[in-house]
Every structure is written in structure tokens, then in C-alpha cells.
Amino acid sequence: MSFAIDNEVKDRVRLSVNIVDLISSYTELRRQGRGFVAACPFHDDRRPSLQINPERQTWKCWVCDIGGDVFSWVMKRENVGFPEALRMLADRVGIVLEEDKGKGNRDDKKRLYDAMAWAVQEFQQCLLHAPEGAAARQYLQDRGLSDESIRKFQLGFAPESWSWLIDRASSKGIGADLLEYVGLAARGERGSRYDRFRNRAIFPIRDVQSRPIAVGGRVLPGASADVAKYVNCSETRLYHKSHQLYGLDLARDSIVKAKQAIVMEGYTDVIMSVQHGIGNAVACCGTALGEHQIKLLRRYCDSVVLLLDGDEAGQRRTREILELFVTEQMDLRILTLPDGMDPCDFLLKRSGGELQELVKGAVDALEHKLRVVCQGFDPLLDTHRANTALEDVLETMSRVSKDSLLSNEALRLRHDQLIARLGRQFGIEPSEIRMRMESIRRSAAERAKQRQEFRQNFAKTSTPNERIIGERGASVSEQLAAPNSGKAIDSSGSRFENEAAVCRYSEMNAIECELFEVMVLYADLVPMAIERFPVANLSCHTAKTIFQTYLDLELAGHTLDFESVLSAVEDAGVKSVLVSVESKAAEKLSYSKLSPEERLHSLCERLSGQEDRAHRRQQISMLENKHIDDNTAIDLLAQIVQQARLKHGLVETDTP
Ligand SMILES: [Zn+2]
Structure with missing residues (x-):
């Protein structure tokens, strides 16, 4: 069993348990602002000090300085280790942990494809013919989508019901478990399944062979404001969103003919483009364009125009886009439409021809980046x-x-x-630019080396108490079966009561707090943070542990958003620190004016300033060494002068 499956089980349990329901079954909650408060059961509390954050699914008591997620609540309240807490919560919501052992049913991909194809057909019938589909028909018509487009893209409608699809499926002999595996059903408290898509227009996502593999659902106008505008299928065995492009099955031939693909942000942008004679349009399914999608497109063309909604989005992502451009051998061009219009608006107000003209004038990713910086x-x-x-x-x-x-x-x-x-x-001069790039490469390599040493040392010195994440070799059920002795897969050491090597928020310095705040807030920046932050600067056990946790998860390809990191971590102390970091980070968001990239950048800047000074001290002390020969001394001096020039922006432009 792999690490990923362990985390899959954790994620399923985490997603099924609502922290508000859980804690209210122990103690009385009171609504306060966007969250809840309660008397903290872990100290003599009159305030009430326990805060529950339903958005993040976390709890926190600042008096005790502990907090965590659903797992650590049960660990603390029931005084059990992580595996027991997992089992108790799984029981609570009716998830059978052993189920994943017999994966036979889930491996039968054909049944999954069939179930998805059937569901898409049901949604479409409902949109086209059922009385309850009338509002959706009206909505799509108002947005200017033609009947032909609706058929071509197999649009549909899911009525306002918790079991519309599940009921129909069961009359056809399609189990609700199958619907759950393809992402169309979800599980609630006590394990009952319900329809994930309710009162939404349905946009089927098809693979290159035109097989439906997932759907996206959009709310209709007039829905309450606290409902998400778009809901997409979760990742399933059929659907990996970073590997798919919406509309590619229809756009393929046009892309080959035009030798170019236009990548947009929304489903309706693509449909509207096709309707206006622009056949080579596709969309990312709720992700940023990434390397897998570029590789997919490179089968058909060698030029991609990325059409971004609004300038701000374009500016935020210049770094990733430039990196794709540099590494993927794709002519990658960027276009933002005037007046913050999205392609759908633009096509309705202007024309397909005008959009084509703008596409022709799109600048490449380097030019775009240069304009922004x-x-x-x-x-x-x-x-x-x-x-x-x-x-x-x-x-x-x-x-x-x-x-x-x-x-x-x-x-x-x-x-x-x-x-x-x-x-x-x-x-x-280009030679000067090469030199600078070389120096940037060297310091990146140096950081990578430090990181590797850090990993090795950490593994050597860490005790079972510090093993944060479930043993990779052992399945959850094996872990559950293990006795709570000192054996390798025991994780009873992660109880709150164990005082050895406990992680504490207060142990970290300002730079470390800032680093982790950026990481918990912006999952997409985690890889960059890991790469750019010099590990040698981590000062304390807590910071090292948190950093190591992120390193491990990133290496394992785990999703890095706060909630899933929190649930992947089994150590209650680490969970507690993460929750503290997140609360501070959320507080700071309201007054921090810097963008996340700027925060990370200035953080690394501050540290590399320290590094530069340390490096220079070392060079000077080498110069002071009497046994040094003249050539080495001259080299060292030249290096110091060169570094100073670079630092102050004094670069020679007349060197040969
Ligand atoms: Zn407390």
C-alpha cells in the first residue's frame, strides 16, 4: 500500500466529518462572527476560549495554546493516538477503512466510464426535456449559447435534489458507490451518500477520445450567495484535472490546422469561441496551465496563446508561465483582453474576428514577464x-x-x-548575464545540497515521536492493527501527553513564522518556498519539523493546501502549531499589503543578505591567511569586487 492511499483514507474521513458537528457533540457551541466558540474543556475556562473555524475545519484555544483539526480533537479528548482517532471518526461517518483493501471494484475502469457516460446523458435529457430544466435552459440561452453548442458540448442540468441522480442510478442497477468513485456523489454524516451536483448547469469534461470523465457544475442565477459558483468533480481514477483540457476532443483538428491552441479559463469561453468560429479553443479545468497540459498540447501544435482574465491574474502568474515557456519548448504567448473582459463577454460584444486579431498580437511569455517586472x-x-x-x-x-x-x-x-x-x-552584455545566471545557479545548487543534508540529518536524529506522517510501508489498517508498543509502526507517541521533543509555536522566530504563514495560505507557492528558503536558517526543532513535513509531502506528490497538510500530519503538536500559524496568517491578511510572492521574495532576500555577509566574511578571512598565494588572493579580491558591483547595480557594459 502506498503513502497516497493512506492519505486518501485520511482525506475521505476528514471531508466527511464536520468539525462543528463533532465538537458540538462534546460541548455546547455558540455562534460568534463567522465561527463558533465554546468553553475550552482543557483548562478551567469561563470565557469561552475555544474557537472553532468552520471554513478551515480547525479548533484553537489560545489560553492552552493548542489546536488542530478533527483528528487532533479526538486524540486530545479521547486520549488516543492517531490511528485510533482515525478509526473512531471513520466509524462515526460510516466509512469502512478495510474497504480500500479489496480494490477490485474500483479498478474496473470500464464500469466507471459507463457510469459517467450514463450520468451525463441523464443530465442532458433533464436539461433538454424535463420541466425542472426550464430555468437552466433559459439561463444558457440568455448567456447566448446556441442549441447546437449545447448538444455538441453535451451540457446538462442537475435538479435541486439530494438524490435525483442516485435514485435514477439505482433503478438502472448502478450503485451509489460507483457514483461516488467518479465524483458525482459524496458522503455525509453517518455515511449516507448524496448527489454532489444540485441545481446546477452541468458541463461534462471529456478526454481526447470524447469519453466523459468528470463534470463541472455552475450555479444558476438567483442561488444563495454562500454557494460556490463552480463545483468540479474531485480527482478520481478517471480524472486528473492537471492532465486534462476542456474541449480538447472537439478542438484537436482545428489546433492542428491553426498550428496553435488558445487556452482560456472558463467552459463557456470555449463554447462561445467555437460558436464564433474559433475552433482551437480549450480551457484548463480549474487549475493553472501546467506542464502536463503543455505536453498534451504539444502533440498537436507548438504554439499556445494563454488568454487570461484580467491583468491581475496575468501578473500573479508570470513566474510560472515564464518557467513553462523556458522549459517546455513551447511558443507560449499571453493575452489579456481590454477592460477586464473575459472571452465570452468579448465575443458577445465584439466579434470572433476581433478576438483572432488580438490573438495574433499576443506577446510571448518573456516579453510579458518583462513588461510586468x-x-x-x-x-x-x-x-x-x-x-x-x-x-x-x-x-x-x-x-x-x-x-x-x-x-x-x-x-x-x-x-x-x-x-x-x-x-x-x-x-x-550577454556574457555578463550568463555570469549572473551562473551565480544564481550556484546558490540554488548550494541550497539544494543543504536541503538534502537537512533531510538526512533529520532522519537520523528524529525519534519515533517526531515521525510525523504515517509509515509509508504500512497501510492504515495495518497501522490500526499494530499494538501500541514501541514498534516501528506505533504512533502512540504522538499523543499530547508525550512531552519529549514537542513542537511549540512560540519556539519559532519571526522569519520562520512568516515563511510558514505564506506556505499555509498559498499552497501554490510551497514548492517555490521549499526551493528558495535556505534550510540552514531554520533555527529550532519546531520549524525544522514543519519544514520537513512539507518536504515529505511535496516529495510524495501530496496536495499542499492547508487542510490536507493538516490531515496528513499525525502528530498533534505539529497540527497545533500549523493551526496557530494559519490563524496568525489569516489575521495578517487583512492588513498586509504585499502580494504572496512579494512576501516570499522579501523573506528570502532578507536571508540571502545574511548569507552574502557571511560569505564575504569568509573570503576576507581567507585573504588574511598569510599562506595564501598571489593568484588565489587576486581571484578572491576580484570576486569580492564583482559581488559588490552586482549588489549595487554597477555592471560593466563594455566588457568584450
Ligand atoms: Zn484551553
Whole structure:
């Protein structure tokens, strides 16, 4: 059994248990603001001090300075270890943990495809013919979607009912468990299944072979404001959202013909484009365009125009987009429409021809990035800001490994072209740019080495108390069966009562708190944070443990959003620290003016400032060594001067 399955079980239990229901079965809750409060059962409380956050599904008492999720609540209240808590919660919601052992049924992919195809047909019949589909028909018509489009894209409607689909399925001999496996049904308290899509227009997502593998559901106008506008199927055996593009099955031929794909953000954008004669449009299904999707598109074309809604979205993602551009050998262009319009609006107000014209003028990812980082100043005049901007671009470009540059001529050629363009933009010789990139590469390699050493040392020194995540080799059921002795798969050491090597929020310094705040708030920044933060700067056990936790989860390909990290962690102390970090982070959000990237950037900047100084001290002490020979001394001096020049933006532009 793999690590991923362990976490899958944890996630299923976590998603099925509502923390408000859980805690209210122990103690009386009172609504306060967006959350609930209760008298804390862990200290003599008159206030009430226990805070419950339904959005995050966490609890926290600042007086006791403990907190956590549903698992750590049960661990603390029932005085049990993680496996017992998992079993108790699973029982509570009727999830049978052993079920995953007999995976035979789930492995039968054909049944899953059939169930999905059947459901899509039911949704469509409902939209086209049923009386309860009338409002949805009206809505789609109002949005300008033609009958032909509705049929082509197999749009449908799921009525307002908790069991409309499940009831129909059971009359056809399709089990509710099957609907759950394909993401159309979910499980509530006590394990009963219900329809996930209710009172929503349904957009089926099909693979390249036109088989429905998932659906997206959009609320109709007039729905209450606290309902999510879009709901998508969760990841299933059929559907991995980062590997799919909406509409690709229909767009394939047009993409080949146009030698280009246009990637949009919304389902209706794609449908409307096709309706306006733009056949090569596809959409990401609720993710940012990533490497898997680029690889998929490269089968059909070598140019992609990414159409982003609004300037802000485009600016936030310049780094990832540039990285894709540099590493994926795809001509990646960026376009944002005027006046913050999305493609659907644009096509209704203007025309397909006008959109095509704009697409032709889209700038490539480097140009886009340069425009964003050089906004508001002239890079040839303001050298200090130009240096920061250049550094930012080079940092991304340096992620292409030297090996791949050496072995791949096309990639190398493109790299050279990009460097030449940067040289022109910033008025710097290409050789100088190469040198800087080299130095950025070296410090990245140094950090990677430190990270590896950190992992090894941590593994050596950590005791069973510190093993955070379930044993990779053991399934949950095996863990459950294990006696609570000192054996390898025992995790009773993670109880609150165990005082050895306990993690404490107060142990961390300001930089560490800031780092983890950024990480819990912005899952998409975690990989960058891991890569850029020099581990040698972690000062205390708690920070090292949290960092190690993220490293492990990232390596295992686990999702890194706060809730799933919290549930993957079994140690109650670590959970508690994470919850504290998240509360502080949420507080800070209301007054922090910096963007998440800026926060991370300035954090690493502060640290690398410290590193530079340490490095210079080392060089100077080498110079002071009397046994040093002249050549080495001159080299060292030249390095120090060069570093100082770089730092102050004094770069030579007239070197050969
Ligand atoms: Zn308390």
C-alpha cells in the first residue's frame, strides 16, 4: 500500500466529518462572527476560549495554546493516538477503512466510464426535456449559447435534489458507490451518500477520445450567495484535472490546422469561441496551465496563446508561465483582453474576428514577464530596480538545468536568444548575464545540497515521536492493527501527553513564522518556498519539523493546501502549531499589503543578505591567511569586487 492511499483514507474521513458537528457533540457551541466558540474543556475556562473555524475545519484555544483539526480533537479528548482517532471518526461517518483493501471494484475502469457516460446523458435529457430544466435552459440561452453548442458540448442540468441522480442510478442497477468513485456523489454524516451536483448547469469534461470523465457544475442565477459558483468533480481514477483540457476532443483538428491552441479559463469561453468560429479553443479545468497540459498540447501544435482574465491574474502568474515557456519548448504567448473582459463577454460584444486579431498580437511569455517586472520605470535608467527585475527573470530561467541545455540543441538555441533579448532590454552584455545566471545557479545548487543534508540529518536524529506522517510501508489498517508498543509502526507517541521533543509555536522566530504563514495560505507557492528558503536558517526543532513535513509531502506528490497538510500530519503538536500559524496568517491578511510572492521574495532576500555577509566574511578571512598565494588572493579580491558591483547595480557594459 502506498503513502497516497493512506492519505486518501485520511482525506475521505476528514471531508466527511464536520468539525462543528463533532465538537458540538462534546460541548455546547455558540455562534460568534463567522465561527463558533465554546468553553475550552482543557483548562478551567469561563470565557469561552475555544474557537472553532468552520471554513478551515480547525479548533484553537489560545489560553492552552493548542489546536488542530478533527483528528487532533479526538486524540486530545479521547486520549488516543492517531490511528485510533482515525478509526473512531471513520466509524462515526460510516466509512469502512478495510474497504480500500479489496480494490477490485474500483479498478474496473470500464464500469466507471459507463457510469459517467450514463450520468451525463441523464443530465442532458433533464436539461433538454424535463420541466425542472426550464430555468437552466433559459439561463444558457440568455448567456447566448446556441442549441447546437449545447448538444455538441453535451451540457446538462442537475435538479435541486439530494438524490435525483442516485435514485435514477439505482433503478438502472448502478450503485451509489460507483457514483461516488467518479465524483458525482459524496458522503455525509453517518455515511449516507448524496448527489454532489444540485441545481446546477452541468458541463461534462471529456478526454481526447470524447469519453466523459468528470463534470463541472455552475450555479444558476438567483442561488444563495454562500454557494460556490463552480463545483468540479474531485480527482478520481478517471480524472486528473492537471492532465486534462476542456474541449480538447472537439478542438484537436482545428489546433492542428491553426498550428496553435488558445487556452482560456472558463467552459463557456470555449463554447462561445467555437460558436464564433474559433475552433482551437480549450480551457484548463480549474487549475493553472501546467506542464502536463503543455505536453498534451504539444502533440498537436507548438504554439499556445494563454488568454487570461484580467491583468491581475496575468501578473500573479508570470513566474510560472515564464518557467513553462523556458522549459517546455513551447511558443507560449499571453493575452489579456481590454477592460477586464473575459472571452465570452468579448465575443458577445465584439466579434470572433476581433478576438483572432488580438490573438495574433499576443506577446510571448518573456516579453510579458518583462513588461510586468519593468512596469513604471525605464530599465536603462533606473539601474537598481532594473537589477532586481533582471534577477527575478534570471532566477526563473536558471531552472533549466545545464545538462538539458547541453543535450538539447533547440533548448540551448532558445536560451541564447532569450539572453540576447535580456541584454538588449537591460543594456547589459550577454556574457555578463550568463555570469549572473551562473551565480544564481550556484546558490540554488548550494541550497539544494543543504536541503538534502537537512533531510538526512533529520532522519537520523528524529525519534519515533517526531515521525510525523504515517509509515509509508504500512497501510492504515495495518497501522490500526499494530499494538501500541514501541514498534516501528506505533504512533502512540504522538499523543499530547508525550512531552519529549514537542513542537511549540512560540519556539519559532519571526522569519520562520512568516515563511510558514505564506506556505499555509498559498499552497501554490510551497514548492517555490521549499526551493528558495535556505534550510540552514531554520533555527529550532519546531520549524525544522514543519519544514520537513512539507518536504515529505511535496516529495510524495501530496496536495499542499492547508487542510490536507493538516490531515496528513499525525502528530498533534505539529497540527497545533500549523493551526496557530494559519490563524496568525489569516489575521495578517487583512492588513498586509504585499502580494504572496512579494512576501516570499522579501523573506528570502532578507536571508540571502545574511548569507552574502557571511560569505564575504569568509573570503576576507581567507585573504588574511598569510599562506595564501598571489593568484588565489587576486581571484578572491576580484570576486569580492564583482559581488559588490552586482549588489549595487554597477555592471560593466563594455566588457568584450
Ligand atoms: Zn484551553
